[in-house]
Amino acid sequence: MKPAETSQIxxxxxxxxxxGVASTxxxxxxxVSGYDPVPEACAKFEEAGGRxxxxxxxxxxxxxxxxxxxxTAAQTEAVLFGTDSHEGAVATMRRGGxxxxxxxxAPDDVRRLAERCEAAGVDYLDAPMSGGMxxxxxxELTVMASGSPAAFALADPILAIMATTVYRLGDKPxxxxxxxxxxxxxxxxxxxxxCEAITFAKRLGLDINKVFEVITASAxxxxxxxxxxxxxxxxxxxxxxAVDIFVKDLGIVANMGxxxxxxxxxAASALQLFLMTSAAGMxxxxxxxxxxxxxxxxxxxxxxxxxxx
Amino acid sequence: MKPAETSQIxxxxxxxxxxGVASTxxxxxxxVSGYDPVPEACAKFEEAGGRxxxxxxxxxxxxxxxxxxxxTAAQTEAVLFGTDSHEGAVATMRRGGxxxxxxxxAPDDVRRLAERCEAAGVDYLDAPMSGGMxxxxxxELTVMASGSPAAFALADPILAIMATTVYRLGDKPxxxxxxxxxxxxxxxxxxxxxCEAITFAKRLGLDINKVFEVITASAxxxxxxxxxxxxxxxxxxxxxxAVDIFVKDLGIVANMGxxxxxxxxxAASALQLFLMTSAAGMxxxxxxxxxxxxxxxxxxxxxxxxxxx
Numbered sequence: 001m002k003p004a005e006t007s008q009i010x011x012x013x014x015x016x017x018x019x020g021v022a023s024t025x026x027x028x029x030x031x032v033s034g035y036d037p038v039p040e041a042c043a044k045f046e047e048a049g050g051r052x053x054x055x056x057x058x059x060x061x062x063x064x065x066x067x068x069x070x071x072t073a074a075q076t077e078a079v080l081f082g083t084d085s086h087e088g089a090v091a092t093m094r095r096g097g098x099x100x101x102x103x104x105x106a107p108d109d110v111r112r113l114a115e116r117c118e119a120a121g122v123d124y125l126d127a128p129m130s131g132g133m134x135x136x137x138x139x140e141l142t143v144m145a146s147g148s149p150a151a152f153a154l155a156d157p158i159l160a161i162m163a164t165t166v167y168r169l170g171d172k173p174x175x176x177x178x179x180x181x182x183x184x185x186x187x188x189x190x191x192x193x194x195c196e197a198i199t200f201a202k203r204l205g206l207d208i209n210k211v212f213e214v215i216t217a218s219a220x221x222x223x224x225x226x227x228x229x230x231x232x233x234x235x236x237x238x239x240x241x242a243v244d245i246f247v248k249d250l251g252i253v254a255n256m257g258x259x260x261x262x263x264x265x266x267a268a269s270a271l272q273l274f275l276m277t278s279a280a281g282m283x284x285x286x287x288x289x290x291x292x293x294x295x296x297x298x299x300x301x302x303x304x305x306x307x308x309x
Numbered sequence: 310m311k312p313a314e315t316s317q318i319x320x321x322x323x324x325x326x327x328x329g330v331a332s333t334x335x336x337x338x339x340x341v342s343g344y345d346p347v348p349e350a351c352a353k354f355e356e357a358g359g360r361x362x363x364x365x366x367x368x369x370x371x372x373x374x375x376x377x378x379x380x381t382a383a384q385t386e387a388v389l390f391g392t393d394s395h396e397g398a399v400a401t402m403r404r405g406g407x408x409x410x411x412x413x414x415a416p417d418d419v420r421r422l423a424e425r426c427e428a429a430g431v432d433y434l435d436a437p438m439s440g441g442m443x444x445x446x447x448x449e450l451t452v453m454a455s456g457s458p459a460a461f462a463l464a465d466p467i468l469a470i471m472a473t474t475v476y477r478l479g480d481k482p483x484x485x486x487x488x489x490x491x492x493x494x495x496x497x498x499x500x501x502x503x504c505e506a507i508t509f510a511k512r513l514g515l516d517i518n519k520v521f522e523v524i525t526a527s528a529x530x531x532x533x534x535x536x537x538x539x540x541x542x543x544x545x546x547x548x549x550x551a552v553d554i555f556v557k558d559l560g561i562v563a564n565m566g567x568x569x570x571x572x573x574x575x576a577a578s579a580l581q582l583f584l585m586t587s588a589a590g591m592x593x594x595x596x597x598x599x600x601x602x603x604x605x606x607x608x609x610x611x612x613x614x615x616x617x618x
Contacts, residue, residue: 107513130528142527167523178513179523186506186529193498193575197491200562203571204416204487214453214476214488219439220495222531253509262512262607266502269578298571 007064007097009158010034012056012079012089014041017102017129018069020136021162023048028139028161035059056080057087064097065158069129072248073105077113090120098123098154102143104184106252107174108259114147114173123151126173128180129163132240140164144183146175181256184249185267190224191246192270195290198229202300209233231288235304243290244283246274316373316406318467319343321365321388321398323350326411326438327378329445330471332357337448337470344368366391369398373406374467378438381557382414386422399429407432407463411452413493415561416483417568423456423482432460435482437489438472441549449473453492455484490565493558494576499533500555501579504599507538511609518542540597544613552599553592555583 011022014036025032026049033051035058036042046052053059056079060066066089068079080099082088089099099117101110101124114124125147135141141163145152148171159166169175197220201211212233216226231237250271257264273290280296282289295306320331323345334341335358342360344367345351355361362368365388369375375398377388389408391397398408408426410419410433423433434456444450450472454461457480468475478484506529510520521542525535540546559580566573582599589605591598604615 144523165526169519169523175515178510178515179520182506182510182513182515182520183524183527183529185509186502186524186531186534189498189502189575190529190531193495193502196573196575197495200494200566200571200573201487201491203569204491204565206484206487206491210478211488211491214478215492215495217474218451218492219532219536220492220499222495222499222534223528225495225531227528256513257509260512262509263603264505264509265578265582266498266505266575269574273574294572 007154007157008033008062008094010053010060010063010066010089010093011050011069012036012059012066013069013075014038014045015069016133017136018067019044019048020133020138021067021069021141022050023137024139025158025161026050030161033059033063055086056089057082057092060089061092062094063089064094065100065154066093066097067100067158068102070103071245072103073109073113076101076103076105080113080117090117090122093122095121096123098125098151100125100127100155100158102127102129104128104180104249104252105177106256107177107181110177111174123148123154124173125151125155126176127155127159128176130180130183143167144169144176144179146170147173181249181253184246185253185264187224188246188250188253188274189266189270190222191228191287192273192290194222194225194229195232195273195288195294197225198232199291199294199298199300199302202302203298228288231286232291233303235302237282237286237289237292237304239284239286241287242284243274243277243287246287247271247278247283250274316463316466317342317371317403319362319369319372319375319398319402320359320378321345321368321375322378322384323347323354324378325442326445327376328353328357329442329447330376330378330450331359332446333448334467334470335359339470342368342372364395365398366396366401370401371403372398373403374409374463375402375406376409376467377411379412380554381412382418382422385410385412385414389422389426399426399431402431404430405432407434407460409434409436409464409467411436411438413437413489413558413561414486415565416486416490419486420483432457432463433482434460434464435485436464436468437485439489439492452476453478453485453488455479456482490558490562493555494562494573496533497555497559497562497583498575498579499531500537500596501582501599503531503534503538504541504582504597504603506534507541508600508603508607508609508611511611512607537597540595541600542612544611546591546595546598546601546613548593548595550596551593552583552586552596555596556580556587556592559583
């Protein structure tokens with residue numbers, strides 16, 4: 001039997017982010033078992049040298065670290081505790097092992113899932129990631145993590161491979177998620193504002209390439225303006241990050257605000273723009289598609305056209 | 310009589326920005342006459358070596374470059390064309406001279422003022438500035454300029470002293486103002502969002518100093534988040550830039566949107582927050598006071614307290 005130091009790793013969820021994480025761990029010489037419901041994702045994982053399993057429970061058998069790279073709290077719950085059709089990862093992984101959970105979700109959901117894991121004898125590291133698929137593939141993610149010292153101790157060697165920046169934000173699950181939600185509030189508002197501003201500029205008759213140049217050197221700049229407006233300038237809405245991600249994340253912010261009686265009017269207006277863009281058929285396109293919504297509404301001629309494919 | 314090359318300069322408006330511009334020109338060895346209705350501003354200008362005049366017309370007599378550093382279109386119009394009580398700068402400045410107009414205003418107002426100047430034989434450079442009072446004082450402003458080649462030719466030596474970056478955005482007044490309004494839309498939204506997010510973080514029980522550290526290194530960052538949130542962390546709302554500036558500037562964006570039938574829902578929600586903050590008595594305080602509005606509404610304990618002084 002292997003000693004605990006060479007912990008067995010499972011990665012559940014092999015989409016663009018999860019496949020990047022799994023590939024990075026494989027390149028570092030680790031043995032990685034994995035699962036995803038999508039056959040194409042599974043094929044790429046096997047090509048990279050991963051050991052494919054038939055469900056989350058089989059992938060996690062005897063694993064001391066289970067990395068969950070899915071999108072929602074509901075998906076995370078299904079991976080951890082199973083569904084009608086299959087067992088969950090918690091049932092088969094090593095007692096005293098750690099779940100490294102990366103989905104962006106409400107802190108209350110994190111706390112609930114962490115309690116169930118701990119009751120089953122498994123640690124839970126609240127570890128939302130950011131950086132996108134390129135950084136997942138190169139092992140340069142940023143992780144906003146919180147959890148017990150025991151959870152960190154077991155996860156640290158794996159985090160060191162996956163990420164260049166790991167924020168240790170507290171010793172309780174939920175704190176990492178709270179930081180991530182604050183980031184998502186700002187990121188979502190800045191994308192919506194970037195799309196509103198660049199189409200407004202177009203409506204004013206300005207050269208929007210020049211607007212990009214001037215704004216990125218001015219006080220109106222944001223990380224998202226700089227990152228997303230080039231998609232609008234090129235007319236390329238192939239999804240780096242989809243509209244529906246921000247429908248979800250700003251939806252979580254809205255519900256957190258309702259629960260805490262804390263108004264978030266700017267985030268609320270951005271959420272409505274993502275929702276309108278999704279309703280107009282662009283939910284799975286790049287989140288800069290909010291610019292196409294403005295173009296459709298106002299009859300603007302943007303690069304690549306304003307219509308969803 | 311002096312040759313045209315050593316053009317005589319007037320600076321009208323000697324507040325924090327105008328005084329900085331005038332002082333920079335004086336340090337560069339230029340003769341500068343000036344006017345401001347506020348006695349304290351005039352005293353500082355004389356201390357710096359400026360020639361104080363009794364009104365805009367007197368300050369501008371025979372000047373070939375008149376730099377107007379006021380806040381609104383109405384103030385600019387009064388400086389240029391006078392009021393019931395005094396003559397304007399256009400009446401006394403040199404024919405063929407140039408007005409360098411820096412107030413942030415609607416492009417339509419710029420076009421109207423420029424036409425009146427040109428009808429009176431004076432060029433108009435649409436030249437909104439950014440950079441704040443520190444950069445005005447050090448001659449490191451950014452100017453988003455548009456105007457005729459003749460206007461640029463006369464203004465260039467002065468711009469070279471005042472600013473480190475001069476964007477030449479087109480040959481018609483109004484283009485510079487349009488660029489500035491796009492910047493102000495984004496800047497205003499980003500300040501409001503920064504205040505919403507940092508108080509939301511506080512409500513979630515997070516260490517807001519740590520939130521600042523994490524967000525400024527993440528995709529949620531903006532120039533304004535990085536610049537304004539330290540005011541909230543220190544509880545220092547002495548005005549670097551006042552709430553009422555964004556009431557004005559996002560008000561202009563709202564009116565431009567109405568005129569063009571172009572919706573700006575995110576900017577509209579930010580405008581309402583600045584308006585609420587101004588209505589709550591904080592209009593002349595720093596624009597990060599939107600955070601105090603959230604704190605007052607929700608009973609949060611922010612550094613320095615949530616009350617306006």
